[in-house]
Amino acid sequence: MDNFEFHNHTKILFGKGQVSSLKNELPAYGNRVLLVYGSGSIKKSGLYDKVIRELKEIDATVIELAGVEPNPRLTTVNKGINLIRENQLDFILAVGGGSVIDSAKAIAAGVPYDGDVWDIITSKAKAPSNSVPIGTVLTIAGTGSEMNGNSVITDWDTNTKAFFNSNHVLPRFSILDPELTFSVPRDQTVYGSVDIMAHVFEQYFHASSNAPLQERIGEAILSTVIETAPKLVNELNNYEYREVMLLNGTLALNGLTVMGVNPDWATHLIEHAVSAVHDIPHGGGIAIIAPHWMEHVASVRPEKVAQLGVRVFGLDKAGKTDAELAAETIQSLREFWKSIGAPTKLSDYGIDDKEIELMTERAMLAEQIGNYVPLTKEDVRKILRNSL
Amino acid sequence: MDNFEFHNHTKILFGKGQVSSLKNELPAYGNRVLLVYGSGSIKKSGLYDKVIRELKEIDATVIELAGVEPNPRLTTVNKGINLIRENQLDFILAVGGGSVIDSAKAIAAGVPYDGDVWDIITSKAKAPSNSVPIGTVLTIAGTGSEMNGNSVITDWDTNTKAFFNSNHVLPRFSILDPELTFSVPRDQTVYGSVDIMAHVFEQYFHASSNAPLQERIGEAILSTVIETAPKLVNELNNYEYREVMLLNGTLALNGLTVMGVNPDWATHLIEHAVSAVHDIPHGGGIAIIAPHWMEHVASVRPEKVAQLGVRVFGLDKAGKTDAELAAETIQSLREFWKSIGAPTKLSDYGIDDKEIELMTERAMLAEQIGNYVPLTKEDVRKILRNSL
Known part of the structure; x- marks a missing residue:
């Protein structure tokens, strides 16, 4: 730490x-x-x-x-x-x-x-x-x-x-x-669930060492979202699901899981650039970009993506490399978000490649963004292109 | 909640x-x-x-x-x-x-x-x-x-x-x-680890409903103690183990895992009665009493003891009843505490049955103590006798 x-x-x-x-x-x-x-x-x-x-x-x-x-x-x-x-x-x-x-x-x-x-x-x-x-x-x-x-x-x-x-x-x-x-509509409820998970990811994929407790608390939040969100989106007035999701959201970004670690935040920077150019919902943008970001991360450092899959998505690790597990993790994440009704590509919002350069520009607050796997301008451009 | x-x-x-x-x-x-x-x-x-x-x-x-x-x-x-x-x-x-x-x-x-x-x-x-x-x-x-x-x-x-x-x-x-x-000796380091786990138990075994996130955060702390304590007791000057254990201790009892739930605390009340009569270390007393308390709990409500075993001690639940899983959980807890050098019976501290009545008396702050499974005076006497 x-x-x-x-x-x-x-x-x-x-x-x-x-x-x-x-x-x-x-x-x-x-x-x-x-x-x-x-x-x-x-x-x-x-x-x-x-x-x-x-x-x-x-x-x-x-x-x-x-x-x-x-x-x-x-x-x-x-x-x-x-x-x-x-x-x-x-x-x-x-x-x-x-x-x-x-x-x-x-x-x-x-x-x-x-x-x-x-x-x-x-x-x-x-x-x-x-x-x-x-x-x-x-x-x-x-x-x-x-x-x-x-x-x-x-x-x-x-x-x-x-x-x-x-x-x-x-x-x-x-x-x-x-x-x-209760009055939050289904789509906004989905975006909220995605955003909560993404907040955990930003801190889970940190550039520090020796933070097993913080990572496990992040996994606790992720597991609870994965358990609750599918039920909630089909029963928006259920008090028990709403209360669990409310607490998930608060604890995902109140400083708890970032204690002693240097968080990533590249996914959010990229999404902010998208929604500063096209006025789309933040959680929707995150659902589209995060899996492509994670694919890039897995190509460089697959081990923690693999850990996420084993601990949160219940993947069986027997006989698999980290890279294989990481690919399965990302597949599981995609399927989960799709199952609750999250968008999967920027074209779902009518966004095409016209503003790719402007969005890339806006995301690059520095030479490189993100800390777990720092991204160059080229990386960001690629992630955005893959998200179209 | x-x-x-x-x-x-x-x-x-x-x-x-x-x-x-x-x-x-x-x-x-x-x-x-x-x-x-x-x-x-x-x-x-x-x-x-x-x-x-x-x-x-x-x-x-x-x-x-x-x-x-x-x-x-x-x-x-x-x-x-x-x-x-x-x-x-x-x-x-x-x-x-x-x-x-x-x-x-x-x-x-x-x-x-x-x-x-x-x-x-x-x-x-x-x-x-x-x-x-x-x-x-x-x-x-x-x-x-x-x-x-x-x-x-x-x-x-x-x-x-x-x-x-x-x-x-x-x-x-x-x-x-x-x-x-670093200067905390091995026995005190063991007692601290036991105490941290017991704090989680007191809140994990709560008398409320629908607290999946709080329970998972408790499990995150327990898993991290179980991972770290055995390494720490063999390498008392290791900074990385010490920092993890320090954070475990703080987050185990800072209000986080008790959000929205009514905690138990019977084990602590019984131990306090023991160490108010015999001046023994609190964590040592807890290590002795908690498994016997958990056995009593499992005889009435085995399901959460079973959940603890599956999620924290990695028990395979296939084909087993909650009662069977609960028994395995308690066995795993006993083995773990023994492996790091915790005491297992009150006679380890030279305590015999002479003061059982006084200790029972002192523990009963009310007609019944504890909330997950309320204990009568007879229950407490039995737990103390089993702990001798």
Whole structure:
């Protein structure tokens, strides 16, 4: 392991009816609130009314930032920053999924920052320690944003998706009620499951040594997704499946499995480049790219792909080389994702080879990306071509 | 799952040389420090000098409470409370293992409390929210006390071991340097490994439903202990084995695997009764009692004992009943613990049947103890008799 610091102080309030904790949690931070949400599905589901009732009970002043997009935009972030400054608000309540929470984080960091918030989002400047405190009410399992300091924002003027990470924007509390995820449609539920698995992969394929416990915890999450997702996609209102998937999503990206290891993240960088050029769902893009990424990895270092197959997909290793096992692993992964209804190629989204160069360009944040098997520009181009 | 709240805000500083973080972490809490430690092995190892150098760098005033016992005593806790009150100290630095940290927690809670600290230790009163802040430098893997709010203290006047749990005594930071555990002798290393496994068992055998992820994370910890402990006990100065075991211990009891489930803890209650009457090492007592407890459990509910055997001990389940698998699981556990040198019966410590009634009495904190399979007084007596 590498030396590491772990300090995840988000308070998780998990289970049925936890929205009613809002009135207890919020007052510690003030009562002038920016309420951030997305398309308005929280109005249809009745969650909006519940949240407003809680806020009224503590006489909160509420300013709303509605309409946060699925791949959230820099323009929206700037809107939020202005709302907080103009109205002197002291807390951000993000009600929604990853994009809503990610936007809240960028807003939180941008408010006390003198320059352009894009500096922070692109990690050129650090998030200030006096970032505005955030709380979340989660409505979709997947991104893990409810218990980490990550934020991914897109500047659509330049087709650039960027991200930052800071403990200063870690949610102070997050409310995770499985019932609030009942309204997530089947396709989004699939994307969430794919994203959770991909988060584990990014950390499982690390460039460090001697992390058997972290790897096994990753395998525990993967096995549980593989057991639960097929049942869940056929029974979207099942509380037990929803609660398991919700916890899977949170633990997949809260710092637990990355303790002491240097993670990869190449797959996400490539997908971010795709969805910064074509506005497709992140989980859908991941389902397409990850197997091609894994094929490249297996051609260089097959051993951990093989381990994944044996431990998670139950492959029998007797008499097989790592390369053979790795090929079977990737086949198993493809079959699993296909079985729950994930897309398999970029053309499923109508994407052809026209923008391959732009996407390749956007993915290359450095000479090489990824850490387990570093990728050159040529590797990335090949992975994208194979994904078409 | 049951509804749950998870809020573990301990900052973990893990790895070689992390003691030098002390001077950065401490000043946030003041510089009048009660330094708590045990038998003096930290003086032999040079750790004491390192810590004192750090404290000097920030001009700390240091008062010492040395000589904390392996099964720490109420008298020691009261001594610490008086030292803090008399010297108006504002921070407790616990340098040692579980008993040192547990003592620090009881002291921390006792200082601002008007009554007898025993009220808090026996959970009759709550730990005050203004408990004195604590930091730790861990020197032995096992108890998990470095990242939880648990404390176990013994009143030797009445042979009573009691415990409490409060987030108000959760360490603010814990320094985990694997090299600091090199000096732990072989027997203590074995006890730590046993204790870690037993912590997983207490939460794995829970009285709730639908917690597949928590169970798999428990299995991940168990598998990693089983892989690492036999190598470690034969190579006590191996950094890689020590770092894995250190992380095992912390994650086994930091709230992770108990999310949303009602844990058992009967084995610990029985062992606490044994070591409150006979001053034996906790991990040694656990190694003796746990298999007999598990036999009782298997006679009532064999299915999860069977699952443990299949997933962790690699048993082949083909054609076997749960009861048969459970018997094999317990046999595997016994063999494993014996192979690393753990004791197998109370007579190994010279304990005979004379105090069976007193120990049974002390274990019965209620009409029945434990939650997965609640135990009557008769059950406990039987488990103790079988352990002789």
